Amino acid sequence: MRRISLVLMMSVLLMMLSVGSIITAQENPSAPVLQIVDSDPLEGEELELDAPITIYFDRALDCATVADAVSITPEVVGETTCGEGDTSLIFTPSATYERGTTYTFTIGESLRGADGTELAEAYRLQLDTVGFLRVTQVLPAPDSTNIATDAIITVIFNRPVVPLGSVEDMENLPNPLTINPNIEGQGEWLNTAIYTFRPDTNWAGGTEYTVTVDGGLQAIDGATMQVAFRWSFITTPPALVEVNPPDASSGIQLTPLIQATFNQPINQISLEENFFMRSNSGPAPAVTGTFEWNDDSTGFAFTPDEPLALGVGYDIGFPENAVFEATGTIAVPAETWSIVTVPYPAITGTSPFDGQTNAPSYGGLTLYFASAMDVDTLEDQITIEPEPYLEPDYYYQDYDNSLYVAFPTEPSTEYTITIAPGMADIYGNTIDTALTFSYTT
Template sequence: MFFVSKNKGEKIMSIKRLLRVFVTVIVVSFLITIWGLGTQATTASPAAGASPIVIQRTPERGEELPLDGAIKLVFDRPMDRASVEVAFSLLPYVAGTFTWPDGRTLCYSPASLLARDQTYEVILSTAATDPEGHPLKEAYRFCFRTVGYLKVTQVIPAPGTKETEADSTITVIFNRPVVPLMAVSDPAYAALPYPVVFNPGIEGKGEWLNTSIYLFTPSEPLAGGTTYTACVAAGLTDTTGGILAEDYLWTFSTQPPDVVWVSPDEGKKLVPVDTTIKITFNMPIDLPSAQERFTLRRTSLWGELLVQRVAGTFDIEGNTLTFTPNEWLDFDQKYVVSLGAGITSASGGLGMLDDYTWRFTTVPLPRIVSTDPADGERDAYPYTSFEIHFNAPIDPDTVMDNIEMEPTLSPEKVHTYFRSWDNTFVLNFDAQPSSDYVVHIGPNIADPYGNTTGQCMTVLFRTGPLDPTAWLHAPGRVGTYSAYEPARMFVAYRNTEHLDLTLYQLTIEEYFKAQNDWYDFAPSSKGKLRRWSLSVKAPLNELSYIPVELTEEGQSLEPGVYCLDLRANGVSYNRWQHRHLLVVSKVNLTLKSDEHQVL
């Protein structure tokens, strides 16, 4: 630590201010020097005795020269004009005139238009000198190309495309900007060229996506099964003066009308009798041509040889044709739907190439097919529901009025629903194990159309008992026990009459192995202390508990680690319920803790 006196501190502050001023002066001087050098680089005269050089040219590297364009060379100094004009040559030769806007700039203007899409070479020989007679160090030469032809580089659909979708747009991409960049809202936009025409003609709207991409959107879908010829006419010019030398022609064909989706599905069963027939095509279709070629027929006892045509009305929306029969279809009847070839699109063209036919079957009159549990079943699931399987969809609201059950159902325990995927009515009624039930089914269960089953049924069944079970009534896999107390545990059991128990003593290593791999752990037979069996009895389906002495005399166990294993008649072995580790000790340690301390 140090201290500075007031006078000394003021002195130090003065030095700091002087340093800041000094640094500022140096920086400003440096910037002025750099600026001065930069200025000298562009204005200073060439070094004495140095050869003149070309520092700029027109056209620049990669630039195309307009057909009426001039060639310009800019030197680093005034030049001797006569020597430069003599040293200049253009290959292939094109006559022209020289002009000098200033002493450093030469312009050569061809007397006639240059050839389109032509490569030229400019050569300036070493005969070119400055007024002091200093020549070019070496000949200066470069090549350039004149403005070329406008070309179509890509079209969509591509030439020769088959199966073009009817709602497609047409895109033309050029190699050069054809129009200036402008907004669609610009009044001048309407005057831009519309470069493509079609045969057969297509009504629609064209727009320039940018300066070189033209998009045409038909106002209506293209005619199906039709070959179109598109043409971009010769003479179209671009913004650089390029011209389309010849017509660009290409053709593409649209896909014919075809069916992509039908309802009802092919082969579908249980179709409602009030159904409509829906057919979706790959494009909008001509309604009259579809009406002429559509039939819905009812098969007879002789199959499809003798059929009856169904009358109805037609409607079309978008690509979808809908047929609505004048009357409901017949129950449990097979129908055939046919579309004849030749259905045309709404825009005309070639019709559908092939016939399209499919079949479906309507719903039958309602019948009960089966029940679950079945009549006479004696071992139904203890907590079963009662299911009625029908051959067709029914009105679920009509079922419970046609069901009576013994014992009488408790309304608060009844829950019902209809499973539509397999036409099953499900009644949950709080069934109990080992119980007898009688279900009376009435004849007035109806389908959605009011037809009833007309079936009276009585179903008697009995639920089975609960599965046998047993487990060690212990707190988890490991428990601690006092060596001063009798070694005793409780076993819970139900619907089993025989228990087998085995007690093992474990080493510390076996204890940790059991903890780490409980599923695969098996006590060593060397540690087996006792194996015994118990006969137990309890009311059917009731859970009971029995105390089990782990020693023959009901004594305590010596301090150590033990494993108790349980097996029960009719019960599948479960390692988490039928095995328990006992840690027996004479020490009782209590540990108390909170968020901040342990006692």
């Protein structure tokens, strides 16, 4: 066991000596090879257009060999000198580098250390100069269609264009956009590299807009755009998207609220002047009424001045090339929809039905009406024979315009129900024909 421990201790000692030798070789100027230990800028960092390139070594250089050992591709005129303590090499360009260009900085094997050592192999450093200011993303996307008319334009750049500042500084910052057709709006820099534009009014529907980013725009670091950036998008065309009551609705009350909703703000005057509501069952004057719009002009409600006629179909809508979106530029496609008003009052069914046998003996009957009825005119018109021994109770259901008459019935008994004329709907129109039906429990 003791022998194994001695072996382990010797192994660890040898490893420590080896590591120490490596470190000494890296730091010791007497190492047989001239070594590069750092660079400024590092590979991958952007090279400023007038910045020097500095290479650091592990020992002093023979400065007489420096100038001939350095080359740059593409060629750049400049001066190569030793830095402080002769342990670095500095290349200073005589003119600025080309923007957005990759340069390869090479140190050949002719370079010598002051102690005569040389590089094991030629050294190459690849650097990219500061590039151009570019637009990296825009919203709406180029060539996109059906863009909402309240969309916000967003432009994202590849580098800071404006400094960080307060809201008060915003008015002094550049507005880089030109929009055709022209539209007024508010621009805002969300940060140093993102610009947004919000129109004061909605974009015109169904319109192609072309947006240009100023080619003379300059970034904080001096980078400029090579060319102006231009893209286009098309807004969604105006359209009617919903009506209420829906098309082909029946049983509509005589004082309805006609509602319509569009996918974008509408020119109110063009709609009100061209809207129609008229009977589709023969010559009749157009229905007049009043309009009420929602806050963003995307929808309206029309209320007729007078009650509509009973049991009549009405066409509602507007013609082609007559109603326009808010800017008055693009027309909304023509639309027509129809409704039918409530019919004259009538009893459309009974339960039990006339002639029914084996009707439930738990009592009662139901009358079904064609339209909403005036409840106060119903029960006095109903006669039940034989007369129930308890006074009937009456329950009117608005959802299906029905009247349930609850009374106790006798088994195996024929009941005759008589409905006298005079039941009235909610508009005062009466059922003028009597109705009699019978059933047996």
